[in-house]
C-alpha cells in the first residue's frame with residue numbers, strides 16, 4: 028500500500044506541467060547564457076482560459092538563492108509557477124520585486140511567501156500606498172470577474188520593502204538598479220536593471236502582442252518619452268516587457284512605441300484643428316493595420332486615442 032502511494036505521488040509530481048489548454052504549456056526558460064530565467068505568459072487579457080496568468084514571471088539565479096520579478100496574477104497560478112520554478116532550480120527565493128500596482132503582476136506574492144516566509148518583497152513606496160488603500164481590492168474585483176481564479180489570493184501579501192529612483196539593491200551578489208518614471212504606465216512603476224546580465228525589466232511600460240489600459244494615473248505622452256530614451260540609449264542585451272515576448276531593443280520596443288506615437292500624431296492633428304478626439308480615428312486604424320492582431324486592439328485603441336487627446340489638451344491649458 029505504502030509503495031503504491033509513493034509511486035502515485037512520484038507520478039503526480041513528475042507528470043505536472045503548467046498547461047493552459049490550447050494556450051500551451053508554460054515553463055521557465057534560460058535567456059541565452061545569462062542567469063535570467065523567464066516564463067513568458069500568454070499576451071492577452073485575463074480570462075477563464077488563461078486562469079488570470081498573462082504576465083512574465085522571472086527569476087535571477089544568485090549563488091545561494093533566487094530573486095523573482097513579478098511572480099504572477101493570483102495565488103493559484105502562483106503555486107503552479109512556483110512548481111515550474113522548482114523543476115529548474117531548487118535554490119530558495121530570497122527576494123521579489125513588484126514592478127507596479129496592477130494585481131496581474133503581484134497577487135502571486137502570497138504563494139511564494141508561504142513557501143519562503145522570510146522573502147523580502149520590494150516595490151515603490153507609492154505602489155505600496157496605493158494597493159493598501161483600495162488599489163488591491165480594485166484589481167481583485169477586475170481579475171476575479173475575468174478569470175474566476177482568485178480564491179486563496181487574500182489576505183494580500185503586500186510588498187514590505189521600498190525602493191526609489193536611483194536605488195541600487197544588492198541581493199546575493201546580484202545588482203539591481205531601480206528607475207522610477209514619475210508617470211508612464213502608472214505612477215507606481217519601477218523599471219529594474221539587472222546589471223550583471225544587462226537586462227532591463229520595463230513592467231507594463233512596454234507590451235508586445237497585447238494592449239492594456241491606461242488609467243487616470245498614467246501618461247501616454249510620458250510613456251512615449253520614456254521608451255524613446257531607452258531605445259536611443261540601447262544599453263541592454265535584453266528588454267523584458269510586462270506582457271509579450273522579450274528581445275533586443277528595436278524588435279521589442281519599436282512596435283509599442285510606434286503605436287503610441289501614431290495615436291499621439293492623430294490626436295494632436297485633431298486637437299490642432301479644433302476637432303473631436305475621434306476625428307482621425309479611421310486614419311489611425313488604417314495606419315495601425317499591423318496591430319489589429321494584438322489582443323484587445325478593438326476595445327483599447329479608441330480609449331487610448333481619447334486619453335492621449337486629453338493629455339494634449341491638459342498640457343495646452
Ligand SMILES: [Zn+2]
Nearest residue numbers: 127129231239
Ligand atoms: Zn499594468
